[in-house]
Amino acid sequence: MTATITRKGLKVALFATCANDLMFPQSPIATVELLERLGCRVEFPEEQTCCGQIFTNTGYYDEAMGSVKNYLKAFEKYEFIVGPSGSCVGSVRHQHEMLARRDAGDAIGDRVAAVAARTYDISEFIVDVLGITDVGAYFPHRVTYHPSCHSVRVAKVGDKPLQLLKAVRGITVLDLPNSEQCCGMGGTFSLKNPDMSMAMAGDKARNVASTGAEYLVAGDNLCLLNISGVLNRTRAGIKPIHLVEILARTEGGN
Amino acid sequence: MSTDVSRGSRARHDAEPARRTPAPPAGDLIDSPRFQEAVKVALANQQQRANLRHATTTIRGKRARVVAELDNWQELRQAGEQIKTRVGRHMPDYLLQFEENFTKAGGVLHWARDAEEANRIVIDLVRQTGEDELVKVKSMVTQEIDMNEALEAAGIAAWETDLAELIVQLGHDRPSHILVPAIHRNRAEVREIFLEEMGRYGTPAPEGLDDEPAHLAAAARTHLRNKFMRAKVSTSGANFLVAETGSLVVVESEGNGRMCLTLPQTLISVVGIEKLVPTFDDLEVFLQLLPRSSTGERMNPYTSVWTGVTPGDGPQAIHLVLVDNGRTKALADPIGRAALRCIRCSACLNICPVYERAGGHAYGSVYPGPIGAILNPQLRGTASEVDRSLPFASSLCGACNEVCPVRIPISDLLVHERHKVVEAKKADPPHIPHTAEPQLIKAASWVMADHKHLEWAGLGTMMGSVVLGKMLGIEKFGAMPAPLSRWTSARDVPMLPEQTFRRWWKQNRGDQK
Ligand code: SF4
Numbered sequence: 001m002t003a004t005i006t007r008k009g010l011k012v013a014l015f016a017t018c019a020n021d022l023m024f025p026q027s028p029i030a031t032v033e034l035l036e037r038l039g040c041r042v043e044f045p046e047e048q049t050c051c052g053q054i055f056t057n058t059g060y061y062d063e064a065m066g067s068v069k070n071y072l073k074a075f076e077k078y079e080f081i082v083g084p085s086g087s088c089v090g091s092v093r094h095q096h097e098m099l100a101r102r103d104a105g106d107a108i109g110d111r112v113a114a115v116a117a118r119t120y121d122i123s124e125f126i127v128d129v130l131g132i133t134d135v136g137a138y139f140p141h142r143v144t145y146h147p148s149c150h151s152v153r154v155a156k157v158g159d160k161p162l163q164l165l166k167a168v169r170g171i172t173v174l175d176l177p178n179s180e181q182c183c184g185m186g187g188t189f190s191l192k193n194p195d196m197s198m199a200m201a202g203d204k205a206r207n208v209a210s211t212g213a214e215y216l217v218a219g220d221n222l223c224l225l226n227i228s229g230v231l232n233r234t235r236a237g238i239k240p241i242h243l244v245e246i247l248a249r250t251e252g253g254n
Numbered sequence: 255m256s257t258d259v260s261r262g263s264r265a266r267h268d269a270e271p272a273r274r275t276p277a278p279p280a281g282d283l284i285d286s287p288r289f290q291e292a293v294k295v296a297l298a299n300q301q302q303r304a305n306l307r308h309a310t311t312t313i314r315g316k317r318a319r320v321v322a323e324l325d326n327w328q329e330l331r332q333a334g335e336q337i338k339t340r341v342g343r344h345m346p347d348y349l350l351q352f353e354e355n356f357t358k359a360g361g362v363l364h365w366a367r368d369a370e371e372a373n374r375i376v377i378d379l380v381r382q383t384g385e386d387e388l389v390k391v392k393s394m395v396t397q398e399i400d401m402n403e404a405l406e407a408a409g410i411a412a413w414e415t416d417l418a419e420l421i422v423q424l425g426h427d428r429p430s431h432i433l434v435p436a437i438h439r440n441r442a443e444v445r446e447i448f449l450e451e452m453g454r455y456g457t458p459a460p461e462g463l464d465d466e467p468a469h470l471a472a473a474a475r476t477h478l479r480n481k482f483m484r485a486k487v488s489t490s491g492a493n494f495l496v497a498e499t500g501s502l503v504v505v506e507s508e509g510n511g512r513m514c515l516t517l518p519q520t521l522i523s524v525v526g527i528e529k530l531v532p533t534f535d536d537l538e539v540f541l542q543l544l545p546r547s548s549t550g551e552r553m554n555p556y557t558s559v560w561t562g563v564t565p566g567d568g569p570q571a572i573h574l575v576l577v578d579n580g581r582t583k584a585l586a587d588p589i590g591r592a593a594l595r596c597i598r599c600s601a602c603l604n605i606c607p608v609y610e611r612a613g614g615h616a617y618g619s620v621y622p623g624p625i626g627a628i629l630n631p632q633l634r635g636t637a638s639e640v641d642r643s644l645p646f647a648s649s650l651c652g653a654c655n656e657v658c659p660v661r662i663p664i665s666d667l668l669v670h671e672r673h674k675v676v677e678a679k680k681a682d683p684p685h686i687p688h689t690a691e692p693q694l695i696k697a698a699s700w701v702m703a704d705h706k707h708l709e710w711a712g713l714g715t716m717m718g719s720v721v722l723g724k725m726l727g728i729e730k731f732g733a734m735p736a737p738l739s740r741w742t743s744a745r746d747v748p749m750l751p752e753q754t755f756r757r758w759w760k761q762n763r764g765d766q767k
Contacts, residue, residue, distance in 0.1 A: 021708075
């Protein structure tokens, strides 16, 4: 194992996110296993629920406050809060403070802002906090990476996911044409504008299929759900996988 | 497609013999259907989608190349943001300063509260000259107030002289892009329109006109020449008003604007109050930001600046109609007012995946795309179906935020406008046409406020999914009832896993506390 662990024994609170908890448990499980392998002590504050962006982004600010307060309660005592979703992490960092100040005033707003600032997407946490790009993973497959909009433009993880991916042993990372264009998921957008959402997802799926990859990788499972939903219909034979599940795999390991 | 163009226009000619200029499509933009409905028509139009994909991809690439040349691009954007924010904060002062300097230089200023007032002022000014036609520099605000139709109703013919606006006008069409109003047309369609329509409204297109861009441009030039030569009155908008000097600035690519601004005796400019910049030096920032963001050029080919009347040179009567039309209402919203920084470069349209597929007409306004989705509900309010739907016409991907030269946080404003629509819905329940959304959201909000609720809900959904799956012997859901059917009609959804993460944690790590 070549990974250099610079901050051994770091205590990390896992922000599993509601969608991952219920629909994609393999991703938070992989997050736990990966962080432990990198020397962290992982805790799962069980009061946690959701980032609330489904409410916020649909215009329901009051209804989002339950999630915001709950997030504060669950995570305030932690120094590092890490989640396997650029979108949920982005929402916590970009929206919670605005919601809290508006609803509960500046005292709560300050506390919410402080917790939000300690919240990281898994790729940022590994690269920036742990200082690692080679996590010692092994994944002998052809993959292509979709940089999900909220991970790039809200959480602003930059090319950290790609740095991590490219350091994986055995992997071939294929360029995705027009990669920066949205897949059309957009939370309730896909329900409110179903025709437009499908047109966008269809174009994204075609681009993914054109790469010849076996796996489509992203840092957000809901984008993967959207794109692979279309890929599946067209029997493209391309499997969706969360970045963290690749990083968790080792040679001879799981 | 192309035959549709000619058939449609012929029918309109028969119906309206008394008109002087080509009739646009019937009806008011504000009565347009909801975005979600309009999009269905747009998505089914393969020709338009191909035209838009090609045009937006090309212009996106050009923009990215010229922006990358400047190592101070982000500082320029910040400067643009700050200057425009200051203008918003001190709007009354800058307006008065502008009025004083503009008037001192010999211009005549007119204030217009709304579209109707602005149009009435322009009609009166034209009538005072004794003329019954005018040539136009491309202008968004005159589209916004539907000036051409108001003039037509008053017996005055307004001729568009920008090439793309001419295509739109002759095509009995509406603009679908801020900068490239005929972006939804390709050159074959343009040729059809020219051949069919030019002769009806002036110099006809040359016989045997083909669809070579140079030949199409030459046909337009010949058609317009006559109109320029006889015009005594022109109208324009302005990209900038300089408070310090009372000057107006128009940037353009074709030179038609220069003709309109210099040849006629009377020039009537119609401009939104948010176009102010404090000083002449501030133009340094915007004349770099605008061309690179809009046409992907380092510098725009024609920049015209005029300050009042110059005896013996150019128009001897200079009027300016300053238009509010919802702008002060937008200014009163401390968050929403950021939209007034917009310099109409259209970079947000070109980068937007939704605009690229929907085209401009689906937005039911002369301002389409991301900026339209936040600006229209602010200027026009949310009384109409289309204005209530616009803030939701986005996946919130945020691509627009990154290209906007004045750093308008468009996604945040979209969410802000959504919130306003929701608050209006809540305050006026009959407003909500058969939707259970607020109730559903309320239930979901209860679930997410406490992890115990979430566990219960999760268990319920999961058991349902597992039992159903076992009964049907399937591994994934293909079709589901509404509203989820909107999603599953084109996508497979995997079955929910048998175990939540929470359960896994309890079983595998639960002992460590
Ligand atoms: S919102 Fe920004 S990017 Fe869009 S047209 Fe206005 S200035 Fe340009």
